[in-house]
Amino acid sequence: MAISADHIRTLHKYEIDILQALERLMRNYEWVPLEVLVRAVGLAESEVTFRISRLMQKGMVRYNAVPYDGYSLVFMGYDALALRTLTKKGTIQALGCMIGVGKESVVYEGLGLGCVALKFHHVGQRSFQSVRLNREYKPEQTHSPWIFTSRQSAEREFLALKTLHPVVKVPLPVDQNRHIVVMEYIPGVNLNNARVEEPEEFLDEIIGEVRKAYHLGVIHADFSEFNIMVNERGCTLIDWPQWMETDHPNADTILRRDINNILTYFLRKYQLSYDIEDTMRCVTS
Numbered sequence: 001m002a003i004s005a006d007h008i009r010t011l012h013k014y015e016i017d018i019l020q021a022l023e024r025l026m027r028n029y030e031w032v033p034l035e036v037l038v039r040a041v042g043l044a045e046s047e048v049t050f051r052i053s054r055l056m057q058k059g060m061v062r063y064n065a066v067p068y069d070g071y072s073l074v075f076m077g078y079d080a081l082a083l084r085t086l087t088k089k090g091t092i093q094a095l096g097c098m099i100g101v102g103k104e105s106v107v108y109e110g111l112g113l114g115c116v117a118l119k120f121h122h123v124g125q126r127s128f129q130s131v132r133l134n135r136e137y138k139p140e141q142t143h144s145p146w147i148f149t150s151r152q153s154a155e156r157e158f159l160a161l162k163t164l165h166p167v168v169k170v171p172l173p174v175d176q177n178r179h180i181v182v183m184e185y186i187p188g189v190n191l192n193n194a195r196v197e198e199p200e201e202f203l204d205e206i207i208g209e210v211r212k213a214y215h216l217g218v219i220h221a222d223f224s225e226f227n228i229m230v231n232e233r234g235c236t237l238i239d240w241p242q243w244m245e246t247d248h249p250n251a252d253t254i255l256r257r258d259i260n261n262i263l264t265y266f267l268r269k270y271q272l273s274y275d276i277e278d279t280m281r282c283v284t285s
């Protein structure tokens with residue numbers, strides 16, 4: 001089930017109080033016991049159980065009976081809290097269609113000051129072990145690492161966009177709350193779905209952007225044709241949560257992998273042959 005604006009509009013004040021209390025309490029509990037929740041929200045137990053059942057119907061809260069009766073927030077509940085905050089701040093007015101879905105994120109179109117993209121970072125709820133190793137998360141002492149890792153992933157991506165924009169062609173960063181990054185919507189298609197007219201010029205443009213990012217201290221670290229958008233204005237580099245500082249001990253290896261990915265793609269699709277060492281020198285010099 002995907003989140004929708006209606007989901008949030010129809011939330012009762014008590015339901016929001018319960019979601020917020022669960023968010024806080026999940027630092028200490030994987031499953032929050034009913035009596036702890038009742039105490040935290042200061043409502044009658046019958047009211048809390050009624051509201052919780054509604055939140056469970058909406059897919060925002062989960063119940064667990066073993067080893068004790070407890071409740072936990074799930075991504076849809078966390079999505080609702082973040083969207084509500086972004087709406088109250090005036091960052092967004094409406095949530096549109098889903099435009100992308102990846103292993104660890106969902107991207108929606110939205111309306112803010114112009115057309116925006118909302119990237120929901122959903123990292124680690126299914127399997128915390130699957131969090132990529134090159135994302136250097138050090139979860140704080142918490143029983144719910146997915147809340148922490150998802151928020152941190154969004155913070156990392158937002159920081160990269162703020163560091164790079166407007167020198168490097170990346171989406172304009174608009175706002176971030178919890179695990180959601182709001183950024184400029186980039187029209188166009190992903191490079192893997194495009195056929196570019198002047199491949200050599202285009203590859204040079206991409207390498208130029210990688211170079212500018214490098215000189216601002218940033219390596220993408222998940223660079224490929226899937227993370228480049230193409231439109232009549234040229235390329236835009238997206239998907240930055242796993243970026244790495246250029247002074248990281250593995251920086252050289254990761255940059256080489258990024259460059260190799262894109263050179264391999266242009267060789268395969270457009271028979272363009274660039275030397276990796278020359279390109280590395282071009283980016284780092």
Ligand SMILES: Nc1ncnc2c1ncn2[C@@H]1O[C@H](COP(=O)(O)OP(=O)(O)OP(=O)(O)O)[C@@H](O)[C@H]1O
Nearest residue numbers: 099100101102103104105107117171184185186239
């Ligand atoms: N600012 C944007 N404007 C338009 N479309 C976007 C924007 N950001 C992302 N998208 C679309 O959503 C898709 C997924 O976004 P992104 O690449 O950032 O995350 P991801 O690949 O899901 O991340 P992960 O690496 O966690 O799997 C993109 O391939 C692109 O089609």
Ligand SMILES: [Mg+2]
Nearest residue numbers: 102226227239
């Ligand atoms: Mg991507």
